[in-house]
Amino acid sequence: MLNTNPTNTAQFSPSLTLPAGSRECAGRNTMDTLKLLGEQLKPQRRVVHTGDTIYQAGERFGNLYILNSGFFKIVNLSADGREQVVGLKFRGDWLGFDGIAGGRYACDAVAMDTGEIWVVSYEALLATCAVQPELLQLLHAAMSREIAHDRDSLMSVCTLPADARVADFLRYWAQTLAERGMRGDEITLRMTRAEIGNYLGMTLESVSRALSRLARDNVIGFATKGRRDVQIPDVGALSAFVQRCLAPAPTMLQ
Amino acid sequence: MLNTNPTNTAQFSPSLTLPAGSRECAGRNTMDTLKLLGEQLKPQRRVVHTGDTIYQAGERFGNLYILNSGFFKIVNLSADGREQVVGLKFRGDWLGFDGIAGGRYACDAVAMDTGEIWVVSYEALLATCAVQPELLQLLHAAMSREIAHDRDSLMSVCTLPADARVADFLRYWAQTLAERGMRGDEITLRMTRAEIGNYLGMTLESVSRALSRLARDNVIGFATKGRRDVQIPDVGALSAFVQRCLAPAPTMLQ
DNA sequence: CGTATGATTGATGCAGATCAAACACAGTGG
DNA sequence: CCACTGTGTTTGATCTGCATCAATCATACG
Numbered sequence: 001m002l003n004t005n006p007t008n009t010a011q012f013s014p015s016l017t018l019p020a021g022s023r024e025c026a027g028r029n030t031m032d033t034l035k036l037l038g039e040q041l042k043p044q045r046r047v048v049h050t051g052d053t054i055y056q057a058g059e060r061f062g063n064l065y066i067l068n069s070g071f072f073k074i075v076n077l078s079a080d081g082r083e084q085v086v087g088l089k090f091r092g093d094w095l096g097f098d099g100i101a102g103g104r105y106a107c108d109a110v111a112m113d114t115g116e117i118w119v120v121s122y123e124a125l126l127a128t129c130a131v132q133p134e135l136l137q138l139l140h141a142a143m144s145r146e147i148a149h150d151r152d153s154l155m156s157v158c159t160l161p162a163d164a165r166v167a168d169f170l171r172y173w174a175q176t177l178a179e180r181g182m183r184g185d186e187i188t189l190r191m192t193r194a195e196i197g198n199y200l201g202m203t204l205e206s207v208s209r210a211l212s213r214l215a216r217d218n219v220i221g222f223a224t225k226g227r228r229d230v231q232i233p234d235v236g237a238l239s240a241f242v243q244r245c246l247a248p249a250p251t252m253l254q
Numbered sequence: 255m256l257n258t259n260p261t262n263t264a265q266f267s268p269s270l271t272l273p274a275g276s277r278e279c280a281g282r283n284t285m286d287t288l289k290l291l292g293e294q295l296k297p298q299r300r301v302v303h304t305g306d307t308i309y310q311a312g313e314r315f316g317n318l319y320i321l322n323s324g325f326f327k328i329v330n331l332s333a334d335g336r337e338q339v340v341g342l343k344f345r346g347d348w349l350g351f352d353g354i355a356g357g358r359y360a361c362d363a364v365a366m367d368t369g370e371i372w373v374v375s376y377e378a379l380l381a382t383c384a385v386q387p388e389l390l391q392l393l394h395a396a397m398s399r400e401i402a403h404d405r406d407s408l409m410s411v412c413t414l415p416a417d418a419r420v421a422d423f424l425r426y427w428a429q430t431l432a433e434r435g436m437r438g439d440e441i442t443l444r445m446t447r448a449e450i451g452n453y454l455g456m457t458l459e460s461v462s463r464a465l466s467r468l469a470r471d472n473v474i475g476f477a478t479k480g481r482r483d484v485q486i487p488d489v490g491a492l493s494a495f496v497q498r499c500l501a502p503a504p505t506m507l508q
Numbered sequence: 509c510g511t512a513t514g515a516t517t518g519a520t521g522c523a524g525a526t527c528a529a530a531c532a533c534a535g536t537g538g
Numbered sequence: 539c540c541a542c543t544g545t546g547t548t549t550g551a552t553c554t555g556c557a558t559c560a561a562t563c564a565t566a567c568g
Contacts, residue, residue, distance in 0.1 A: 076409050080497060084409040098405070100398035107405065126390065136380065143397045144354035150404035151330050151340040151352065151361065157411055158455035159336045162524065192546065201412035203525060208548055226533075227547065243334060416556065446514065457557055462516055480565070481515065509568105516563070526553070536543085 030092040030180040033138060037066055040135055041128060043118035048111040050190070054095060056108045061099030063119050067091055070115010071190065073199075075108040085199040087150070088173075091180045094142040112190045157201045164245035165200045166210035170220065170230065171238040178235075188229050214241065284346040284434040287392060291320055294389055295382060297372035302365040304444070308349060310362045315353030317373050321345055324369015325444065327453075329362040339453040341404070342427075345434045348396040366444045411455045418499035419454045420464035424474065424484060425492040432489075442483050468495065 037043070043066065048054065054065055057077055067089050074087035074095070086107065089095055099105040100122070129136040156168055170187075178184030189196070193204040193211075200207070211227070214220045219237045223229035232238065291297070297320065302308065308319055311331055321343050328341035328349070340361065343349055353359040354376070383390040410422050424441075432438030443450070447458035447465075454461070465481070468474045473491045477483035486492065 074405075076405050078409065078413075080500065082409065082413045082500075084405075084412055086405040086408050097398050098402045101395040101402060102398075106402045126387070130384065130387075133380070133384075140397075141355040143394075143401065144351050144356075146401055147397065147404065148352045148355060148360045150401065150408065151328075151338075154340050154404065154408055154411065155330050155332065155336065155338040157408065158338055158452070159332075193548095194546085198412070204547085205526085205549085206524060209524090212548075246334065246336075447516095448514085458515085459517085459558085460556060463556095466516075511568085512566085514563105514565085517561085519558100519560080521556105521558075523555100523557090524553105525555085526551100528551080529549090531548070532546085534543100534545090536541105538539100538541085 034066070034068060034092055037135075037138065038068075038118070040132055041118070041120050041125065043120045045116055045118055047114070047116050049114050050111055052111040054109040054111065054117060055099070055105045057105055059105050061096070061103050061105055062122060063096060064122055064125060065095040065109070066118040066120060067093050067095060068116040068118055070111060070113045070117075072115075073110050073112055073191070073195070075110060076106070077108065083198070085195060087146075087153075088199070090176050091182065094139075094146075097143055097146060160242065161245050162200075162202050162206045163210045163213060164242045165202065166196070166207055167214060167219065167238045167241045167245070169196070169200055170214075170232060171235055171242070174232045174235050174238070184235065185233060186223070186229060186231050190228070214238075217241065288320070288322060288346055291389075291392065292322075292372070294386055295372070295374055295379065297374045300371050300373055301368070302371055303368050304365055306365040308363040308365065308371060309353070309359045311359055313359050315350070315357050315359055316376060317350060318376055318379060319349040319363070320372040320374060321347050321349060322370040322372055324365060324367045324371075326369075327364050327366055327445070327449070329364060330360070331362065337452070339449060341400075341407075342453070344430050345436070348393075348400075351397055351400060414496065415499050416454075416456050416460045417464045417467055418496040419456065420450070420461055421468060421473065421492045421495045421499070423450065423454055424468075424486060425489055425496070428486045428489050428492070438489065439487060440477070440483060440485050444482070468492075471495065 045068070048070060054072070055063075069091055071091075072089040072093075072095060073085050074089065076084045076086045078084075089109075095109050095117070096105065098107055125135070125139070129139065156165055160168060173187055173189075174184040176184075177187060191199075193207045197204045197207045211220070211230075215222055219241045221231035221233070223231065299322070302324060308326070309317075323345055325345075326343040326347075326349060327339050328343065330338045330340045332338075343363075349363050349371070350359065352361055379389070379393070383393065410419055414422060427441055427443075428438040430438075431441060445453075447461045451458045451461045465474070465484075469476055473495050475485035475487065477485060
């Protein structure tokens with residue numbers, strides 16, 4: 001992989017520069033957006049716990065879901081039994097878009113932590129949008145962001161070596177939390193190495209080795225007890241690590 | 255890769271069973287949908303030729319595009335110069351969704367053949383949707399399909415070995431053409447091996463070897479002159495080939 | 509015809525998969 | 539309290555699928 005490497009002169013983006021498209025729609029932040037959605041839609045609120053499934057592949061589509069707290073994984077299941085984590089959802093994300101086209105959800109949405117989701121009937125949402133055009137903008141922005149991010153994911157697995165993929169994964173996680181008003185410098189991975197590996201297209205052993213390497217290079221740190229909490233003192237260091245992985249050769253001397 | 259392989263007993267879907275979600279919204283077919291869109295939106299029609307760029311990453315968002323004929327690739331470009339084909343668009347597909355959230359397009363859309371695209375101002379589209387709710391359904395269905403397909407792509411690169419990825423790519427291409435009323439048994443790849451490889455996360459040599467293998471096994475055929483045209487007598491054979499690649503071991507004897 | 513671009517095929521090397529063993533920690537129950 | 543068990547993690551050794559390097563061939567075009 002990483003076969004396309006045109007004159008790579010390591011001009012990586014310095015530290016916290018957010019990539020284009022990652023900021024909230026119309027300059028609005030996540031908290032304000034959630035407040036607006038809560039007021040406009042008066043959604044049914046539902047508390048979920050680790051392992052709860054909000055919808056499953058094949059189930060009849062009817063609702064969209066807005067994640068107010070906690071976090072979810074989206075799992076695709078193929079006819080022949082392959083299982084693939086295809087997305088992670090954080091505070092402010094919407095769930096269930098995949099069901100609109102086919103009338104049935106195409107994936108499973110599984111809670112990875114305790115949290116609260118808001119249930120919104122798609123029909124009711126459309127009705128509300130008809131009298132409140134700003135809502136439609138929010139809906140479309142959420143779908144658009146999902147499409148753009150899915151493409152970034154594909155780019156990651158297609159062009160980055162294993163170590164860089166793990167680093168980029170942590171960078172995205174930390175940035176996402178920060179953008180949404182949560183601490184991004186100390187994140188609790190509520191996924192096993194196997195789940196992370198599945199999401200990134202590598203084995204759990206490779207994930208473990210990559211994390212060890214990142215810790216050895218002081219790009220990340222591990223919390224006192226257990227290896228589930230990851231400290232990220234500087235997000236820029238993760239980006240720099242990715243670039244280092246892409247660097248063609250040491251080119252020592254000359 | 256393909257490390258998750260739970261009791262894989264090769265119960266592959268027989269022949270032409272379309273996977274859930276691949277049929278058109280509300281049972282409508284592509285031709286009818288295009289007709290409706292053309293009548294309702296009266297879009298500006300624009301002829302494009304190979305290599306034309308309909309929009310580019312960073313360009314200010316304003317229009318969505320509906321592909322009436324021809325075909326496009328969607329290319330993502332990272333800050334450090336990596337280039338990734340993240341999608342292919344066929345007749346009836348929409349282009350430009352990635353621009354809604356950030357106000358700027360996130361990718362390049364490049365024509366791979368002569369064709370016609372319809373230009374629709376996003377603002378005007380929303381206005382029309384307000385008085386024609388069916389249009390909004392079509393829009394959402396198109397976005398939903400894109401999200402679902404992007405996930406399938408990620409699953410492909412994460413769980414399939416190189417040969418199977420190429421086979422699955424051809425299967426998808428053939429099925430998509432068939433669904434949209436075009437011949438699916440003889441497709442002209444208007445992409446180089448390098449472009450296909452980039453899209454599938456492998457080198458051009460691996461693509462070439464995979465195609466040679468598929469031809470040797472009579473799963474595909476090459477047209478008389480040149481290796482750009484691929485004959486696909488039976489789409490099911492491609493699915494079967496994918497399953498064969500996933501089979502744990504030859505298990506000869508017993 | 510010569511040149512250029514893309515495709516095929518072979519030889520070799522390596523990143524990451526697979527196999528294997530030891531370790532850490534949280535329950536659980538005596 | 540500690541032994542016991544199960545689940546997840548780490549780390550090492552080995553193997554292999556695919557990348558890389560390289561040479562030849564095919565088709566298109568000036």
